[in-house]
Amino acid sequence: xxxxxxxxxxxxxxxxxxRRSAHTVRAYCxxxxxxxEQLDLSDWMAVAQLRPAKLRNHLADRRxxxxxxxxxxxxxxxxxxxxxxxxxxxGLEKQPPRxxxxxxxxxxxxxISPDDVISLITIVRESAAQPWIGARDSAVLLLMYGAGLxxxxxVSLRGxxxxxxxxxxxxxxxxxQRVVPILPVIRDAVDQYIAACPxxxxxDKALFRGAKGGxxxxxxxxxxxxxxxxxxGLPESATPHAxxxxxxxxxxxxxxxxxSLQELLGHASLGSTQIYTKVDASSLLDTYRKAHPRxxx
Numbered sequence: 001x002x003x004x005x006x007x008x009x010x011x012x013x014x015x016x017x018x019r020r021s022a023h024t025v026r027a028y029c030x031x032x033x034x035x036x037e038q039l040d041l042s043d044w045m046a047v048a049q050l051r052p053a054k055l056r057n058h059l060a061d062r063r064x065x066x067x068x069x070x071x072x073x074x075x076x077x078x079x080x081x082x083x084x085x086x087x088x089x090x091g092l093e094k095q096p097p098r099x100x101x102x103x104x105x106x107x108x109x110x111x112i113s114p115d116d117v118i119s120l121i122t123i124v125r126e127s128a129a130q131p132w133i134g135a136r137d138s139a140v141l142l143l144m145y146g147a148g149l150x151x152x153x154x155v156s157l158r159g160x161x162x163x164x165x166x167x168x169x170x171x172x173x174x175x176x177q178r179v180v181p182i183l184p185v186i187r188d189a190v191d192q193y194i195a196a197c198p199x200x201x202x203x204d205k206a207l208f209r210g211a212k213g214g215x216x217x218x219x220x221x222x223x224x225x226x227x228x229x230x231x232x233g234l235p236e237s238a239t240p241h242a243x244x245x246x247x248x249x250x251x252x253x254x255x256x257x258x259x260s261l262q263e264l265l266g267h268a269s270l271g272s273t274q275i276y277t278k279v280d281a282s283s284l285l286d287t288y289r290k291a292h293p294r295x296x297x
Contacts, residue, residue: 021152031078047086132196
């Protein structure tokens with residue numbers, strides 16, 4: 001076995017076993033690649049029994065290269081996952097290294113206003129190279145904004161998921177399933193895409209196709225949104241994932257309770273959902289400052 005065999009198995013596990021996004025797969029595989037190359041690890045047992053001191057030295061070297069707190073925390077998380085996977089492959093009990101990453105101050109999600117969401121999706125659709133691609137991209141974005149799907153969840157839908165009903169079973173992180181309601185406007189958008197798509201719908205293949213017929217890459221959606229936000233005049237925070245933030249924030253502002261929102265988003269803990277209460281309070285404060293006569297005067 002070579003270290004390339006280890007990396008191939010790790011990549012396969014992340015994609016098909018954990019259903020991670022393309023961005024996460026790339027980052028986690030890069031972290032494992034650096035670790036195995038620097039420490040000359042070429043079998044599962046060597047990775048599984050990696051001593052904390054060597055791991056600390058490796059991470060210290062990474063920090064000396066200018067790695068910031070957020071990237072360092074992600075690197076440690078990736079390596080812990082890789083070591084745990086190696087322990088399972090080696091037939092050992094899973095015991096991830098007991099190491100704390102750097103403190104990372106979490107910023108609040110930055111939602112997009114409903115009007116700007118519509119403008120963004122409209123520009124994405126109208127700017128597409130072909131009408132069917134515009135219909136595809138707008139359908140994906142509406143699934144994120146109207147149903148709270150992660151981008152990886154949207155592009156991983158299969159032909160067997162069509163036609164959409166008023167409920168959709170979504171498989172999220174850790175293979176956790178949840179049921180989300182699908183609004184008529186979302187169903188209509190997907191119907192328009194299917195009608196325009198030049199490729200035949202097949203139950204066992206991706207619902208959303210790339211230009212050459214393969215599965216749609218989430219990178220193409222990110223690229224389309226990045227170009228469109230310049231036209232709309234939105235900040236860099238207006239990413240595809242910001243549509244999911246907007247879904248959560250707007251629902252909370254309309255009176256949704258936290259437990260229901262947690263289920264719709266597929267959060268493992270309520271703490272992950274509670275951050276949106278701070279976002280909503282922040283939005284209210286901004287509105288107050290703009291509207292209150294004393295603040296204006």
